[in-house]
Amino acid sequence: MLKTLLCSRLGIELPIFSAGMGPIAGPELVAAVSNAGGLGVLGCTSMSPEEIRAVVRRTYDLTDKPFGVDLILPARIDQSGTKMSDVAELIPEEHKKAAQSIAEELGVNQNSAVSNMDRNALGTDAEAQIEVVMEENVPVFVGALGSPGFIAKRLQDAGVVVMSVVGNTKQAVSVVKDGAEVVIAQGTEGGGHTGHVGTIALLPQVLDAVDVPVVAAGGIGDGRGLAAALVMGCQAVWVGTRFLATEEAGIQGWQKAGIVAAADQSPVISRSYTGKRFRMLPNKWTKAWEDNELDPLPMPLQPVLTGMTIGPLATDRGGKEGISMNGAGNIAGLIDSILPASEVVEQLASEAEACIARLSSNVAQQGEE
Secondary structure, eight states: OOOOHHHHHHTOSSSEEEOOOGGGSOHHHHHHHHHTTSBEEEEOTTSOHHHHHHHHHHHHHHOSSOEEEEEEOOTTSOSSOOBHHHHHTTSOHHHHHHHHHHHHHTTOOHHHHOOOTTSBOTTSOHHHHHHHHHHTTOSEEEEEESOOTTTHHHHHHTTOEEEEEESSHHHHHHHHHTTOSEEEEEOTTSSEEOOSSOHHHHHHHHHHHOSSOEEEESSOOSHHHHHHHHHHTOSEEEEOHHHHTBTTSSSOHHHHHHHHHOOTTOOEEEOTTTSSOEEEOOOHHHHHHHHSSSOOOOTTHHHHHHHHHTOSTTSOGGGOTTTSOOBOOGGGGGOOOOBOHHHHHHHHHHHHHHHHHHHHHHHHHHHHO
């Protein structure tokens, strides 16, 4: 009942994609989703090309089903690789002092927090990263931010399906013009990097504006959301927060518990980690930047500043609450348990089928009356 044309094109059974949420979306989570019939997507933005190759090969060890790789392609940033140490030189001294002061107040051990400054800065290593995607024959590439124009044809020539995440209609039209074959339209309710337009308002406008398959994202965490997206005309859903609260998600137990305990208004928008709008559960780091007279810097400056003071993106920090970045969307208020990822896929599918069957029955009954 749920299989769409996009599913057939990708060789999957269910129109359910797990979002590429940085290193949180590792091989175990991705393989579990793909093995259950959906499309798992590795989050590889913060990884070196060698690290990407390793997680891709590990995923191949765990599944023979299709999966994808997600990378950030920020606009107007050189894609040939820029060292964190070079970016650090561009950070204003007042921001360095402010970040160090915040870190000290939070009890961060500065010696252990400093990143490997020889690594490339977030979002500046796309050329080398994408080469690995093609060399390893990954079937799907997702550009989480920015345009795929500089690489789309090469990916397509290698047999890779090119998808782009957008937050408004203008972006959707632009990425399709630049070679995106599938648009993932994410409403502001979504966790992680997100835009300003609500999902229900965004989807019909994007569906009308582009002639490629559209995947719904932002605020989708159960079968009702999947059914609504399909009825609207989307060909799949992109689900993040619900897959964070799974056994395979690569975050600490207390972070998963925080999502289960969250209400719909708990997640907030903060630029304190990456310099871009990022929806997450608030913590001491986000609060400190809200109270600071200085605004966070744009990408890639802010993530480098974060790495210099509390660690690169602070995705786990050894489980230190108050510092770790804990992305989550507003759908967190609907989540009440931590489940195996395969069970989440099965629940989404069965609930959606029940919703569609109920809708069909209601329409038929009204017609008889």
